[in-house]
Structure formats: C-alpha cells, structure tokens
Amino acid sequence: MLRNALAEVRFHPTRYVATLIAIAISIGFMVGVSVFIRSQSSALGQQQSLVTSKADVVVDVGSSEADPDSVTSAIKEVRGVAAAEPTAQTTQPLENGDHAVQANVYGLPGPQFRWAGLATGDWPTSSDQITLSTDAASKLGVDVGDQVTIGDTKLTVTGLSDDPGSLFAQTAYMTHDAVAADSSSTTWLVKIDSGADPSAVATAIRDSLKGMAGMPKPGTTSGTLQVTPAADYQREAVTALTGDFDVFKYMLFAFAGIALMVGMIIIFTTFLILLAQRRRQIGLLRAVGASGGQVRGQFFVESVIVGAVGSLLGVGLGVLIALAGCAYTGALDFGLVMPWSELAAEFGIGVLATVLAAFVPSLRATRVAPLEALRPAATVERRRTSIVLVVVSCVLLVAGGLLAWQSLRADSWSIAWAMGCAAVLGIAVLVSTPVYVPWVIRGLGLVLRPFGPTAKLSTANAIRNPVRTALTTGVLMLAVGIIVTLQVGASTTQSTVMKLIDENYPVDxxxxxxxxxxxxxxxxxxxxxxxxxxxxxxxxxxxxxxxxxxxxxxxxxxxxxxxxxxxxxxxxxxxxxxxxxxxxxxxxxxxxxxxxxxxxxxxxxxxxxxxxxxxxxxxxxxxxxxxxxxxxxxxxxxxxxxxxxxxxxxxxxxxxxxxxxxxxxxxxxxxxxxxxxxGGAFIAGILEQVLKVLLVVMTALFGVAVIIALIGVANTLGLSVLERGRESALLRAMGMQRNSLRLMLFFEAVQMAMAAVIVGVLCGSFFAWIGIRSIFKMAGTSTAVTFSVDWTTTIGLVLVCFLAASLASVLPGRRAALATPTEALAEE
Structure with a gap:
C-alpha cells in the first residue's frame, strides 16, 4: 500500500492542491508568527543594548546621588580597566518644517564605545550640531548641512550614521555634554585590558563603588548597584523583551489555531472528494483482495505525505511572511531569528492535523463494498435530520443563552461567563448547521427565483447533500464570524474607549x-x-x-x-x-x-x-x-x-x-x-492608534481563514459535480446549454457563501458585543458600551465572499459543462 500511496500522490498531484494550500496557509501563519515575534523581540533587545554593544562591562548605579566624575574616576582606578565613560541619552522630537520624528538622542560616545559608523559627514563637535541616522534623515527630508530643530533650538546636521532603521524611534547623536544637560547618567561603559576577565573586573568595580558616598543602599527605593559583563547585560535585555513579546505570540497562536481548525475541515472535505473520485478504484482493490486495513493504511500514508509537503511549504511561506514583516519594521537589519524547535513542532502539527482530518474519510473508504466497483456513483444522497442533533442543538442554545444572561447580570467574572457563552453558542451554531442551513439556502432561493428554472435547480442541488453543504457553509461561517467579531469588537472598543477618554479627558x-x-x-x-x-x-x-x-x-x-x-x-x-x-x-x-x-x-x-x-x-x-x-x-x-x-x-x-x-x-x-x-490628546492618540493597528492586523490575519474557507466552497462544488456527473449529462442531453449549467453552479456557490455570511455576521456581532461589554464591566467603568460596526469593512467582506464564491464556481462549472453527454452516461 505504500507503493500505491506514493504512486497516487506522484501521478495525481492536482487532486491534493486544495489540501496543500489549506495546510500551507495554516502552518505558514503559525511559522510567520514564531519567526517574526522572535526576530522582532531580538532586534528590539539588541537595539536597546546598542549603547553597551562595544563595552566589556556595564555599570548601572541606579538612582545614585554620587558625583558622576567621582564614579568615573573610581572605575578607572580599578585594575584591569582600560577606559570608562558615562552614557547620556534622552528622547526628543526632531522637526524639519512639517516633518517630525521621535528620536533617541545619544551623547556621542568615545571611539572605543561607538557601535555605528558614519555613512557620510562628521560626528558633532559642538552643542549646536547633530548627527542623524540615514533613516531619520530620510523621514525628516534633510541631508548634511541642513538644519533640524529640538524645541526652539536649531541644530546643524553634520553627518549621517549607518544605524539600522526602526519603526518606533529614530537615532541621533549630539555631544555628550549637550545630552547630559537634559538627562542624568546612571550607566557607565567599561573597556577592560586585553586578557582580563570581565567577571573578575566587574566584581572589583562593584567592591570599589559600593562604599562610595551617595551609592544606593540594599533594600532602599533608590535601586541597586549592578555591575555585569556586557554580554550578560545584553542577553538579559533580549530575554526580557522576548518574555514581553511572548504574550503577543501566544495571542496570535490562538488565531493561528482557529485558522488551522478551518484548514482541517477543508482537508476533511478534500479527502471526501478524493474518496468520491476513487470510489470505483477502491471497490476494485477490495474485489481483488485488499483488506479494509490496507485501504486505510494507503490513505494514512497519503495523508502523511501530503501533510509533510504542505507543512514544508507552510514553513517556507511563514519565513517569507516574517521576512517581509521584519523588513517593514527594520528588525531585519539585526538578522532573522529562526526558532528551530518551534518550527519543528509546527511542522509536526501540520502533519498531525492532516492525518487527523483524513481519518474519517479513510474509515468511509473501507466501507466501499467490492460490488460497488460495478455500480455507477450515486447521484443523490439524502439524509434525514437526526432528532438527537436537534435536541443537542437546542440544549446548547439554551445553555449559551443562560451563560449570556449570567454575563450581563454578574458583577464579577463577567468575562469568564461571556467566554463560556461564546464557546457554547459557537459550538451550537456549528453543530446545528445541517438543521438550519438548508432553510437559509431555501430562503435565499426565493430571492433567486426570478432568475428562472436554473436558479431553482441550484437551490435544490445546494441542499441535496445537507451534511456536506452545511459542513462547508459552517467553515466559511466560522471564518466570517471570527472576522466580524474582531471588526465589531475593535470598532466597539474604539468607540467606547474614545467615549471613555472624552469623559475622562474631555479637552485635548x-x-x-x-x-x-x-x-x-x-x-x-x-x-x-x-x-x-x-x-x-x-x-x-x-x-x-x-x-x-x-x-x-x-x-x-x-x-x-x-x-x-x-x-x-x-x-x-x-x-x-x-x-x-x-x-x-x-x-x-x-x-x-x-x-x-x-x-x-x-x-x-x-x-x-x-x-x-x-x-x-x-x-x-x-x-x-x-x-x-x-x-x-x-x-x-x-x-x-x-x-x-x-x-x-x-x-x-x-x-x-x-x-x-x-x-x-x-x-x-x-x-x-x-x-x-x-489634556488627554496624548493618551487618546496612543490608544486610538493601537486600536487601529489591531483592527488592521486582525482583519489581515483572518482574511487567511476566509481564503481557506472559500477553497472549501470550491471543494464542495467539485464533489457535487462529481456526484452529479450523470445528472449533468442528462440535463445536457435534454437541451440545457453549457452556460446554463455554469450559471447553476454559480448560483449554488453564491447561496452557500451568502448563507455563511448572514449567520457569521449576526453571530460575530453578538459575540463582539457581549465580549466587549463584559470586559468594560470587569474594568469597573460606568461608561455604557457603544455598539459600533465598521460598515465599510463589513460590506467589503461580504463583497469579497461573493466574488470569491463566484470564482470558486468557475472550475467545477467548466468541468461539468465540458463533459460530453454520451461519455458521462456510458458505463465504465
């Protein structure tokens, strides 16, 4: 069976395109998050510790009242110290006309401690001069010889440094005395003699300084004296930022998990299509003696191969995504960090997800009886809605409603109640799709009825297999619901937070x-x-x-x-x-x-x-x-x-x-x-900007889920065309034109997509409202939550789903229309 599985993948690669795309996008999402977050945190850590990058030992005296010159002299007197000097740094807005940037302005260190070089020009030598990074100069629109202002002080640009760019703050240099006048120095850089041990020198410096007058005492609020080798100091800075960024990584991984779940459902439907395409082939295998276990083994090997290839593609895609993101933020200048253990785990997750998603189709494959190899594929598959499914759905809906009521009335743990409500109602909506999706599609069919018999036939075909149609509609519904939840949640949060800020800071x-x-x-x-x-x-x-x-x-x-x-x-x-x-x-x-x-x-x-x-x-x-x-x-x-x-x-x-x-x-x-x-303009501006970025990022991330779900619509139509091959041939033999057959499939795709959009928008809006309301209630604010919808984005999402569903119907429609009636009706 291993040989058969390899042959199937090798000679019929187009059958697995949808599965490869689904798993590659899902894993690519996860890998992109891992590499980008790790690279970004490392870059910020390195950027934060740039000042110490050329030092051997770093001295931090905390909130010391000791005389800076005395500290410098005491450090230089320690055996093994070759040079020592204090650092100076401040944050200032730099302006040039209508252009302004926020910059970290450093006091120019001595030659032995400089971490950057000059791209052009010279370093500053007086208090009215400044050197800018090339990125800062570009954003300000200045060059060597031009002037920039800090407050009412005009400074002449004497040179441009080769510092890496940054999305957050730019880099500039002035003379040490000019910067030190606006900042108190607490950090000293130390260069040691060749061959000296940094740890030993650090210990000697600590012993020399701890008894100095004005040094902070242990246990006081003025901080502590810290003397560490520069390598340890820099490592701690990167580690601290990595820990802070892990919060965002895990949050994004939650979104990646949802995208992976959507991908698994698509893989499931794709393998159902493969089963339908090879139904007669599997029957013949069983007829010549293949056991059910051997058939399952072949499907297992195929899923492992497809999962491995798709995950490998996903790793490459994720690295490219992270590369683009780091290039945009400037982190790429510090190098791309590859967390190999995380990448290996994500590769394994992709393979495992594919195998699990293909498990049920492989079980169905073993149920194909040998005699079915001599039968034509069934054209109709109708299943009565299970009474158990209806009962379970009703119980879940009632439970979700009770949790929602508890979230609205509870003064504590309202977030937990709201999350439980969203989970239970979300499961109820997804589980009960075979119950209500056919009715929604019937309702949409009434809207399409004026388009003639073709539209009516499309409605009947869409609900021909309610389980499969509901499954694919549910996938798209899940993706749309998540995006709408994020959009409405972000918009509602933005409106409510702005209202809250206007109440607390009514004047800018x-x-x-x-x-x-x-x-x-x-x-x-x-x-x-x-x-x-x-x-x-x-x-x-x-x-x-x-x-x-x-x-x-x-x-x-x-x-x-x-x-x-x-x-x-x-x-x-x-x-x-x-x-x-x-x-x-x-x-x-x-x-x-x-x-x-x-x-x-x-x-x-x-x-x-x-x-x-x-x-x-x-x-x-x-x-x-x-x-x-x-x-x-x-x-x-x-x-x-x-x-x-x-x-x-x-x-x-x-x-x-x-x-x-x-x-x-x-x-x-x-x-x-x-x-x-x-005034409240500064706080309001920061919060508003964060919310805007959050809205854009979340919309982009879950656009991935929509793409995967729309692949599922195409898969469902492909399976429908395969099962209805003889029926399509009869329609063609009876006079239906090819354009009419394509139009029928177009209407079918649109009805499934619009059913998903309607339910997804309603559920997503409700989940966003109850979630945001519970968050503000837990925060103890008396401000009423202002429900808000970003109509432009939401309507755009509906149009995207409509257009994508239209495109998803093209290939299945072409396949059905090109089939010759005599060939499709002939027995194989």
Missing part, C-alpha cells in the same frame, strides 16, 4: 496659569501674582500644528471655603466648541471641580474682590488640578471685577499625529515653567 490640550507654582531650582512654592496668561501664550497655543479649534477662558484668583486657599476660577462662553459635554455641565449656581475634599452636591463658598458667592459642587474631568475650578460667565462676574485671559483650551484634528504638536508644547513649557499644560 489645556494651557493655564496656576495659583502657585513649584520652582525645581530653588525648591520653593511661589504664589501667583496674577491669573493672566503671559503675553503671546494664547497666540502660541492657537498656532499649534494639528489644532482644529481653540478657545480662551477668562479667570480670576479667588479664595475657596474656610481655608482661604487660592484657586483659579475659569469661565468661557465658547466651551461647547471644545467639549459639548463639559459645556452642558456649566450652569449658573454650579462650580465644577476636579478633586479635593468637596463632595458632589455640597455647597462651596468662593470669595473674590466682589464678595462671597455660594455655589453647588459638581465634578468634571476637564480640569487637571484641584487648584482650578470652572463656573459660568455670570458667576465669574459676580466673583471678580477684573477678569483676565487665564487659560486656553484646544481640540486636535488628529490625536494620533502628535509628533508635530509636542515640540511647540515643550517649548511653551520650557519658556513658562509657571504654566500648567495638560
């Missing part, structure tokens, strides 16, 4: 005066003399890049309550254009506070130069400090006779594009440290 950017400010240089608190913004600040805020709208609020310094604490009271007539929710809270007789001891609904007495005013306390998230309060314009006029512009509020056009806005805001803060700068 705020710049205001403070009743008192802390001076970090003197360590003293200085009371404000006036509530008025410094001249020109309001104009600077209004000119911020990416600002959609702004308004200036008037204010005055008054005293609050019996404590006579100075507070800033604000009021504005145009708050509604910044935040309608906050504007609706501002009412005469009410004071909005951010915190403090005043309770909502209590009375608070504010005293200005016009006397005291008693107001009712309400809470707001528009203010960042308990030293500021918001009242109506009329109440502000009752408090003060001399109001002045005291704050500017703004809303951004795109909160995900804050790089251009950060630099001028930092400049305002640097020029006026007495001002308070706040």
């Amino acid at each position: 950017v705020t710049v205001s005066t403070q009743p008192q400010s802390f001076n970090p240089q003197t360590g003293k608190v200085t009371p404000a003399k006036s509530a008025e913004l410094p001249g020109g600040v309001a104009d600077e805020v209004e000119k911020l890049p990416n600002l959609k709208a702004s308004t200036t609020l008037d204010g005055a310094l008054v005293t609050s309550g019996a404590t006579k604490q100075k507070v800033l009271v604000l009021a504005g007539s145009d708050i509604d254009q910044i935040s309608p929710d906050v504007a609706s809270q501002v009412r005469p007789g009410t004071v909005l506070v951010a915190g403090g001891t005043a309770k909502k609904g209590s009375k608070l007495v504010l005293t200005g130069d016009r006397g005291p005013v008693t107001l009712t306390v309400d809470r707001t998230k528009a203010l960042d400090s308990s030293d500021a309060m918001l009242v109506s314009v009329s109440d502000l006029n009752k408090l003060s006779s001399s109001t002045v512009p005291a704050a500017v509020w703004g809303t951004m056009s795109d909160r995900t594009d804050m790089a251009r806005t950060m630099a001028p805001i930092a400049e305002i803060m640097q020029s006026h440290p007495e001002l308070a700068v706040g």
